[in-house]
Amino acid sequence: MTTTNLTKTPDAAPGAPLIPLPLGTARILTLAGSAVTLVGTFLAWTWSQDFPGNLTVTGYPGGLQTLTLTGALLTLLFTLSGYGIKGLRWLTPGGTHSPVRLLALGTLGTTLFAMAAISVVLGGLINLDPGAWISGVGALAATVGAFALPEDAHGETPAANGWERFRQSLKAPAPNTPEPLPGWAEILVITGVFAAGLFVFAYGIDIEYPELFIGFLITVGFTFAAFGKAGLPRRTSQLAGKHRKVAMLAALAAAICFPFTQTNDQYALIGAQVLIFATVALGLNVVVGLAGLLDLGYVAFLGVGAYTAALVSGTASSAFDVKFPFWAAALAGAAASLLFGVIIGAPTLRLRGDYLAIVTLGFGEIFRITVLNLNGKTGPDITNGSNGVTNVPDLNIFGFDLGIQHDVLGFTLTRSANYFLLMLLFTVIVVLVFRRSAESRIGRAWVAIREDETAATAMGINGFRLKLMAFALGAALAGFAGSVQAHLGYSVTPEQYQFAGSVAPNSAFLLAAVILGGMGTIAGPLIGAALLYLIPAKLAFMQDYQLVLFGLALILLMRFKPEGLVADRRKKLEFHETDQQAASDDALTGAGTGVAKAGA
Incomplete structure (x- = not known):
């Protein structure tokens, strides 16, 4: 009587090395x-x-x-x-x-x-x-x-x-x-x-x-x-x-300790700029990573928030003789960006794919040209044209002046370190908003729309309303970060908000940060934005070849890690489906061989 062996097939034997040595x-x-x-x-x-x-x-x-x-x-x-x-x-x-x-x-x-x-x-x-x-x-x-x-x-x-x-x-x-x-x-x-x-x-x-x-x-x-x-x-x-609270506290403590490790104010400034870039990229991740909407003009929402905060900061170059406290300026920047998100999204979000990308690209250029022309000559004198809104004063929050040095526990916090800690607080808020949104019913509906909008609509999901919510939320988060950027840089000019260029953040680099880091994740855009801001800042001598190297890096990434540096399980399954199918076929072949040998 023949006995069939259906026990688990062992893993494949190790392959031969490239160099034959014991x-x-x-x-x-x-x-x-x-x-x-x-x-x-x-x-x-x-x-x-x-x-x-x-x-x-x-x-x-x-x-x-x-x-x-x-x-x-x-x-x-x-x-x-x-x-x-x-x-x-x-x-x-x-x-x-x-x-x-x-x-x-x-x-x-x-x-x-x-x-x-x-x-x-x-x-x-x-x-x-x-x-x-x-x-x-x-x-x-x-x-x-x-x-x-x-x-x-x-x-x-x-x-x-x-x-x-x-x-x-x-x-x-x-x-x-x-x-x-x-x-x-x-x-x-x-x-x-x-x-x-x-x-x-x-x-x-x-x-x-x-x-x-x-x-x-x-x-x-x-x-x-x-x-x-x-x-x-x-x-x-x-x-x-397993230890989620411990991990969150450890991450927050590590980030808080960063400015205390820096003795050069210039490096702390880079850290603050990285956080702004990362926070805006995380806001874009709501639009691209969760809802699957290709937005090529997202940096314009950062500009709306920055201009709004600068115009109500009390600076002499502002067309409005008002001075809001910072919390009100930050909320005003977020609200203005949200409003523009709704105004732009309402007539355009019925488009899909490349058509939506072209419309959002156009919006980004319209914003830059508009603030350039609001100079008192070709339009009302509101943004001072190419000169921008300058001399934006430093923030003073509850008596704490962020523009001067402070001694804390024997360490000196410079101006850049103060803004880094403030931006860290904003980053934590944006991370919490993103996480709660992604885990909610709305977040799951966004993912459904991203995967297949037709099927999601057939299941009763109101695609237009939910896409508009994603667009508005992403815009508000960008405006939130823009309110800090205006005070950190002392000025806001139209050249800062282009689709592509050597100055980050811009729309192309923001989108690349989301794709490089991993769409739909929290850590991915943060890591991607840090890399894309830090590398050009440290390799300024290669500025003429920046876009060439940037394109080469994207080609290599798409070849070896198409799901991004930090990928969720869905993306990993999607981009490595062929490898998994090959492994499954190999396993079935091995199991069939084992059964045949046992039968023989």
């Missing part, structure tokens, strides 16, 4: 290469102090050396986790070898970039000291060893060529049951994650020269890709969901 040899080579790289960072990389960061000191890494050191340490830790060490195994719940490859590759990229930058700035490879060569050779050896490790197996059939295997290493890991931790340890992990995020953000803003910032981007990019492949973001989100 597993033990590959691990030893990776460990040894990372150790050599680490040692090289404690030696001088160049003899001249003309290269920024002072890489001439032996025994004290600085500048780009610290980034290479960080990458080498992480490569060592993740490689050791493959030996099953209990404390380190927690690092790789989703896979062991793919994160090591990404970390080793990032370390090699940072090191080679540093060596190339030293050679270009100082005039040749002759300016490289032995420490740079030692770290370079070590990083190369570690990368060779990492790519000699076998592929992680999660039920997928290993790709036939190296490029497809590398693409597989960038995909999200398969679910894996993590080792349980005590409650106090989970809270400690959550706190540590947000503390690390604060450190990385503060370090990036505090970078003074472009060579270090480019190395920082290389290291952070590969590190986060490795963490994603290791399954750490998924595990952290599970812990944050």
